[in-house]
Amino acid sequence: xxxxTTYNQDVLLHEIIDxxxxxxxxxxxxxxxxxxxxxxxxxxxxxxxxxxxxxxxxLEMYGRENxxxxxxxxxxxxxxxxxVRSVLEHAMQCFADSKSKGCFLVNSITAISPxxxxxxxxxxxxxxxxxxxxxxxFEQTPGLKTSPADAALFVQMQxxxxxxxxxxxxxxxxxxxxxxxTLQALFGDExxxxxxxxx
Amino acid sequence: xxxxTTYNQDVLLHEIIDxxxxxxxxxxxxxxxxxxxxxxxxxxxxxxxxxxxxxxxxLEMYGRENxxxxxxxxxxxxxxxxxVRSVLEHAMQCFADSKSKGCFLVNSITAISPxxxxxxxxxxxxxxxxxxxxxxxFEQTPGLKTSPADAALFVQMQxxxxxxxxxxxxxxxxxxxxxxxTLQALFGDExxxxxxxxx
Numbered sequence: 001x002x003x004x005t006t007y008n009q010d011v012l013l014h015e016i017i018d019x020x021x022x023x024x025x026x027x028x029x030x031x032x033x034x035x036x037x038x039x040x041x042x043x044x045x046x047x048x049x050x051x052x053x054x055x056x057x058x059l060e061m062y063g064r065e066n067x068x069x070x071x072x073x074x075x076x077x078x079x080x081x082x083x084v085r086s087v088l089e090h091a092m093q094c095f096a097d098s099k100s101k102g103c104f105l106v107n108s109i110t111a112i113s114p115x116x117x118x119x120x121x122x123x124x125x126x127x128x129x130x131x132x133x134x135x136x137x138f139e140q141t142p143g144l145k146t147s148p149a150d151a152a153l154f155v156q157m158q159x160x161x162x163x164x165x166x167x168x169x170x171x172x173x174x175x176x177x178x179x180x181x182t183l184q185a186l187f188g189d190e191x192x193x194x195x196x197x198x199x
Numbered sequence: 200x201x202x203x204t205t206y207n208q209d210v211l212l213h214e215i216i217d218x219x220x221x222x223x224x225x226x227x228x229x230x231x232x233x234x235x236x237x238x239x240x241x242x243x244x245x246x247x248x249x250x251x252x253x254x255x256x257x258l259e260m261y262g263r264e265n266x267x268x269x270x271x272x273x274x275x276x277x278x279x280x281x282x283v284r285s286v287l288e289h290a291m292q293c294f295a296d297s298k299s300k301g302c303f304l305v306n307s308i309t310a311i312s313p314x315x316x317x318x319x320x321x322x323x324x325x326x327x328x329x330x331x332x333x334x335x336x337f338e339q340t341p342g343l344k345t346s347p348a349d350a351a352l353f354v355q356m357q358x359x360x361x362x363x364x365x366x367x368x369x370x371x372x373x374x375x376x377x378x379x380x381t382l383q384a385l386f387g388d389e390x391x392x393x394x395x396x397x398x
Contacts, residue, residue, distance in 0.1 A: 024309070106363070120366070120367055127367060145383065154376070164359050168311065169323055
């Protein structure tokens with residue numbers, strides 16, 4: 001107990017994310033966070049203001065790292081079916097988690113409650129940021145059978161579905177099936193047959 | 200307090216569902232269920248065995264009613280794009296909920312924890328039952344561009360996605376967009392243009 005106050009905020013937030021992810025926001029009291037991180041409640045409140053503030057900081061950090069991972073995929077895979085496939089395969093990494101915890105952000109969507117509108121607002125803003133980023137990419141993607149905005153929404157929905165599926169049926173063949181259908185929805189027969197189209 | 204022991208089990212379970220849905224399983228103590236239902240804790244334990252047992256009974260009932268609603272749609276709408284559209288539009292009813300509570304079953308997927316494997320098992324079994332039912336329907340659906348099993352999985356994933364979306368962005372135009380993409384994924388260009396194909 002009683003870690004130095006200079007204790008790295010990123011390390012602390014990762015521990016907090018793990019803890020809130022394990023138990024869920026509502027069911028995890030601050031005392032559990034204190035136990036798991038070794039940081040006193042007074043220090044946590046001094047840093048984050050409230051339990052709500054802790055959750056929002058945790059979501060912000062997790063979202064930032066998720067966006068970074070998305071950027072890496074988008075910049076390293078050629079635009080078209082290969083890129084969409086990579087984004088969805090990245091979501092399928094949840095299938096390999098022995099604890100089947102799914103995704104901290106997607107799980108948190110179901111933790112939204114009327115007494116904490118900030119959580120809903122933060123998640124909605126983050127999810128819109130992801131869609132806008134995908135949309136920007138899709139604006140330069142050849143062969144799309146739909147608008148970039150619609151394609152971005154649809155890919156995000158498949159990521160959510162895959163991450164939910166990871167919690168009850170983490171079966172890679174199911175994930176693969178979802179990916180194939182998604183490519184058909186976005187690129188149709190021709191673009192799928194054409195394979196990886198470069199932007 | 201102290202309702203008669205003959206108090207109808209279905210009415211009681213509906214109240215319990217509302218309560219667990221509002222607060223989430225982990226964050227709702229039995230004392231809250233007692234307060235909301237007016238049924239004493241001893242009676243709840245006598246009926247359901249444990250808090251876990253209460254949750255499983257609530258899920259079972261909600262799932263049964265959901266299956267009934269699905270049956271009604273499948274039997275009243277001709278097979279093909281119109282039927283798939285109806286299933287997904289039914290999920291979009293969540294968008295009209297002023298409390299944005301989403302779906303009790305989908306929310307519960309994120310409540311699965313290692314100390315309650317029965318919850319994960321019950322949800323996985325229910326979700327498989329839904330898929331099998333959709334698959335049976337799709338076995339007789341003309342114009343599908345994929346296997347009935349793959350189509351069933353994909354439709355279920357879109358239902359989940361729509362119900363999650365209802366929690367943060369209950370925007371009907373987004374739901375419509377998801378439906379259009381799903382029809383494209385399952386029926387391709389031709390079947391979509393052909394409109395409502397009868398089985």
